Amino acid sequence: MTGLASPVARRDAATTAEPELSREEILRYSRHLILPDVGVSGQRKLKAARILLVGAGGLGSPAALYLAAAGVGHLGVVDFDTVDVTNLHRQVLHGTADVGRSKLASAADRLKDVNPHVHVEPYETRLTSENALEIIEEYDLVVDGTDNFATRYLVNDACVILDRPNVYGSIFRFEGQASVLATPDGPCYRCLFREPPPPGLVPSCAEGGVLGVLPGLVGTIQATEAIKLVLGIGEPLIGRLLLVDALALSFRTMTIRRDPTCPACGTREIRELIDYDAFCGAGESTPASSHASTHSSTAGSSSSPSSSTPSLSTPSSNPSSTPAAAAAPTLGSAGTAAAAAQAQAQAPATFTEVTPREIAERLARGDDFDLIDVREPFEWEICRIEGARLVPLSTFPAAVASLDPTREIVVQCKVGGRSARVAALLVQSGFPRVANLVGGITRWSDEVDPEIPKY
Amino acid sequence: MSITINLPNVLSRLADGQRSLKAGGATLGAAVAEVSSRFPALRSRLTDDAGNPYPFVTFYLNDEDIRFAGGFDAAIRDGDEVTIVPAVAGG
Numbered sequence: 112m113t114g115l116a117s118p119v120a121r122r123d124a125a126t127t128a129e130p131e132l133s134r135e136e137i138l139r140y141s142r143h144l145i146l147p148d149v150g151v152s153g154q155r156k157l158k159a160a161r162i163l164l165v166g167a168g169g170l171g172s173p174a175a176l177y178l179a180a181a182g183v184g185h186l187g188v189v190d191f192d193t194v195d196v197t198n199l200h201r202q203v204l205h206g207t208a209d210v211g212r213s214k215l216a217s218a219a220d221r222l223k224d225v226n227p228h229v230h231v232e233p234y235e236t237r238l239t240s241e242n243a244l245e246i247i248e249e250y251d252l253v254v255d256g257t258d259n260f261a262t263r264y265l266v267n268d269a270c271v272i273l274d275r276p277n278v279y280g281s282i283f284r285f286e287g288q289a290s291v292l293a294t295p296d297g298p299c300y301r302c303l304f305r306e307p308p309p310p311g312l313v314p315s316c317a318e319g320g321v322l323g324v325l326p327g328l329v330g331t332i333q334a335t336e337a338i339k340l341v342l343g344i345g346e347p348l349i350g351r352l353l354l355v356d357a358l359a360l361s362f363r364t365m366t367i368r369r370d371p372t373c374p375a376c377g378t379r380e381i382r383e384l385i386d387y388d389a390f391c392g393a394g395e396s397t398p399a400s401s402h403a404s405t406h407s408s409t410a411g412s413s414s415s416p417s418s419s420t421p422s423l424s425t426p427s428s429n430p431s432s433t434p435a436a437a438a439a440p441t442l443g444s445a446g447t448a449a450a451a452a453q454a455q456a457q458a459p460a461t462f463t464e465v466t467p468r469e470i471a472e473r474l475a476r477g478d479d480f481d482l483i484d485v486r487e488p489f490e491w492e493i494c495r496i497e498g499a500r501l502v503p504l505s506t507f508p509a510a511v512a513s514l515d516p517t518r519e520i521v522v523q524c525k526v527g528g529r530s531a532r533v534a535a536l537l538v539q540s541g542f543p544r545v546a547n548l549v550g551g552i553t554r555w556s557d558e559v560d561p562e563i564p565k566y
Numbered sequence: 567m568s569i570t571i572n573l574p575n576v577l578s579r580l581a582d583g584q585r586s587l588k589a590g591g592a593t594l595g596a597a598v599a600e601v602s603s604r605f606p607a608l609r610s611r612l613t614d615d616a617g618n619p620y621p622f623v624t625f626y627l628n629d630e631d632i633r634f635a636g637g638f639d640a641a642i643r644d645g646d647e648v649t650i651v652p653a654v655a656g657g
Contacts, residue, residue, distance in 0.1 A: 170657045258657040283654035285575050304653040305621035312622075316656040319576075326657070354651065358575060359585070365626045365649060368634055505579075 129155035130184070136228055140182050148344045154182060158228075160341040163187040163250035165238055165266055167214045169316070169326030170256035170280045170333060172204035177334040178254075179222040179229045183341070186222065187250055189234040190214045197566070200323040238262055240384035243269040252276040252340055254333050258315065260307035261387040267293060267300035268384055271375045278337045280329040283313070285322050287329035287355040290348050290367065291336050293376065297349040302370040302377070310392040311532045318525055325357050462534040462545040467555040470521060470548055474498055480519035480544075485533045486552075490525060494563045496555055504529050507536075516542050523548035523555075525566075569597055569646040573608075577650065580607040594627060594648065595638030612650065622653040 132140070132154060143149045143157075160183050164171045167190040178186055194202075194209045194217050202214075209217040215233040222231050234246060238257075247253055247269050255266045255277055263281070270277040270293040277293040279300060293299045313319075332353065339345045351364040371377045473480070474497075484491060484499040491501045502510045504524075514520060520542060522530040527549050534547040548555070556563040571587045578585045582605070591597040599617060602609035612623065618638065619625060625632045626649040632640055642648075 166657050168657055256657045258655060260653070260655045263655055280657070281654050282656040283576060286654070288651070288654065303624060307655075308620070308622040308653055313652065313654055319656075321656055352651070354649070356575070363629075363649070365624075365629050365631070365651065367631060370633070 129159045131155070132158065133228075136182065139226075139228070143182070149342060153342045153344075156341055156343075157182045157338070158184040161185040161187070161250045162252055162254060162337055162341075163189065163247060164254045164256055165189045165262065166256035166258060167202075167204055167218045168192070168198065168256060168258060169201045169282065169321065170330040171218075171254070172202045173327050173330035174254050174256060174280075174334040174337070175204055175218060175222060176225060177331055178337060179226045179231075181334070181338055182226065183229060183338075185230045185232065185250075187232040187234060187246070188215060188218055189236065189238050189246065190218070191235055191237050197317075201321065201326050203327070238265060240265060240387065243384060244273060247275055248273055250275065252278060252337060254278045254280075254337055256280065256330065256333070259391075260313075261391040263300060264307065264390060265384065265387045268375050268381055271299050272382065272384070276340055278333045278340070280326075280333040282321055282325050282329050283316065284320055285325065285357045287325055287357075289329055289332045289336070289353045289355070290351060291340065294347075294349050296369065298367045298369040299373060299376040301375045302373045303352065303367055305370075305373070307391045311528055314529070318528060322357055325355075328355055328357065462531075462538050462547055464549045465521060465546045466549055467557075467559045471555075471559045480521055481515065482548075483514070483520055483522045483533075484552075485522055485524050485530050490566070493566050494552060494556075496523065496552060496560075496563070499523060504533060507533060511537075511540065514542070519544040519546070521546045521548055523551055525551045526553050527551040567591070567642070567644055569642050569644070569648060571597065571601055572647065572649045574650060574652060576652070576654075577608060577611055580611065581605045589648075592641065593638060594625065594632060594636075594640045594642050597642060597648070598625075598638065611652075624651045624653075625649075626651065 129152070132151065136154075136158070137144065140154050143154050144151055162178055162183050162185070164175050164186060167175060167188050171188070171190070175186060175188065192214050194205045194212050194214055196210050198205060199207060199210075204221050205214065205217045213235060215235050219231045219233055222229060236242060238246065243265055252275055253266060253270055255263060257263055257266060267277055274295065275293065276291055277300065279292050280289045281287060290303070291297065332355070336348055339347050350367055352367045354363045354365065369376055374380045470482070474482070482496065482499040484495060484501050485504045485507065486501070487503045487505060488501065495501075502513070520537060522533045522537070522545070524530040527547060530551065531547045534545045537545045550557075552563060553565055556565050567590045568588050569590070571589050573581060573585055573587065575585070581587060587601050589597040589601045591600050595617065598612055602612060613619060627635055627640055627642070628647055629649070632638070
């Protein structure tokens with residue numbers, strides 16, 4: 112049994128006596144108490160345990176529900192988002208009546224109902240380089256239920272620095288990953304993935320979709336691992352990466368190792384938290400990211416972002432505010448690394464950003480430009496902007512020849528991330544007048560035409 | 567010489583929907599290059615322009631991370647299985 116060489120055991124031994132169980136708790140947890148590997152002593156360990164959930168979304172929902180039900184005495188929850196109706200197909204911590212409420216208020220009510228013996232500590236904030244160490248230090252272990260790379264690297268580095276296990280889970284579409292990272296001898300997230308992908312390469316769940324039950328599968332695995340760590344039983348997912356495939360219904364584990372050259376847990380050159388937005392290439396492709404890290408405290412010694420040269424699907428432009436500098440890539444086979452490097456060495460090409468209201472006004476007065484929707488056909492079927500033409504991102508290289516470089520081109524997608532990538536690529540490929548519709552068709556629905564359904 | 571390369575669902579659409587591909591070559595790098603030439607849309611998702619693996623896409627050869635087993639220079643044997651795992655961040 113690998114058990115726990117984890118801070119959980121250390122905290123217990125050094126600082127806290129395991130609390131007694133009340134009569135009500137003995138009744139409530141009776142099926143645990145008669146379980147040989149849990150028993151009264153295990154249940155008291157759970158009551159003494161302090162677990163921090165970063166994110167009360169898809170993964171955090173089932174994890175929080177089961178950890179509360181299991182009797183984890185102190186649950187910290189970090190989130191700053193509000194409940195949106197599009198969350199409800201997977202975020203089972205929240206209900207229809209909670210739409211518009213803060214996720215933390217909703218979570219606290221629900222968890223109190225599940226188990227009034229659990230103390231829920233809400234942190235209505237983004238986890239940042241400024242507050243992460245202070246918050247995580249108060250806990251025995253962390254359950255990573257974040258939804259973006261910047262916060263994942265932040266959680267990882269903070270857990271390594273503080274010597275707290277990071278119960279990792281991540282999902283996309285039909286597949287998920289889980290592991291127990293940052294234990295004293297095991298690998299950390301940077302051992303798995305040294306650097307994040309360039310912004311926009313990997314769509315978020317808001318853009319790429321996710322099977323609603325998938326976070327249920329992965330989040331309950333995270334809860335299982337967290338409970339095992341607290342109890343010190345079984346074989347935790349240390350040194351193993353679990354791959355869950357809901358379509359094949361397969362569960363596979365890969366062997367993962369601590370990388371001696373890992374700047375976090377190997378060489379330990381990362382001694383302070385860094386600017387994770389910068390590390391991850393600044394603004395990610397979705398404004399829906401609800402747990403993004405921000406602000407740097409101290410310049411870190413981490414390696415720089417990926418130096419690889421991406422092509423069509425690996426943009427590196429900044430899709431956030433105002434005119435954006437198109438950084439690297441070129442379109443399909445037309446571009447080479449050398450050409451891209453040369454282009455970069457010259458004045459940075461830029462595209463402009465326009466709001467839905469501006470475009471609506473320009474369409475209404477008959478301005479001459481092409482509005483190109485780069486979403487996929489199944490999204491086009493859900494809704495479209497009158498006057499737009501569909502050129503899906505997936506087939507964009509082949510369709511570039513159909514675009515007229517002498518005309519102004521406005522590109523648009525769901526929330527503005529993918530279209531920002533396309534805008535950068537078009538500029539890089541020589542299109543002189545390119546604009547990105549900020550906020551995409553979602554913002555169009557908010558500000559121009561509420562009849563357009565949001566999805 | 568034939569090995570199996572398992573693709574995640576998100577990349578299989580770039581390989582005619584196939585989740586498992588057969589590939590040949592003396593090394594893992596050669597097998598990946600062979601698959602990339604058969605499915606050009608996969609290439610930029612598996613390797614950088616120089617043909618090297620990205621730091622955000624991990625290759626497992628028989629369930630072991632290739633970075634600890636010779637990387638793309640690792641020799642492959644008939645029946646070997648490669649699993650490609652890209653970083654995802656959804657939660």
